[in-house]
Amino acid sequence: MSEVKMKVMIFGRQTTVKKIASALISEEVEVVSIAPGVNTVEAVEQCEDANLALIDTQAEDMKRVCHYVNRTMGIPILLIVNQKQAEWERFDSLHAEGYLLDTTKDGELMARLTAAARSNNGGKEEVQR
Secondary structure, X not given: OOXXXXXXXXXXXXXXXXXXXXXXXXXXXXXXXXXXXXXXXXXXXXXXXXXXXXXXXXOOOHHHHHHHHHHHOOOOEEEEEOHHHOOHHHHHHHOOOEEEEOOOOHHHHHHHHHHHHHHHHOOOOEEEO
């Protein structure tokens, strides 16, 4: 099996992105952070080799980014939701693999990301942290 280093695109509000990115970087995951307000589509295009996308449901343009990722990148999307949004089924139209609470601890975060990335690889490659 060949090894692929995990690369995660995170789109969202600065506080959410910063918290999750620091946890992932400490696990040696390559992170590309995208903030709302920039040329979103152009920024997402720079992440074409990402293994998965984390998208903050409270970020401006989040629906547009989800649709773009689904249409063009073919990678799993995990939504970042707060406790009040835990009924994530209302985001079903975004075709996300699942969700993470914004309070998810680092160990669970890595386990969920690794599982989502592996499922997208169809078991052909081992995804390295």
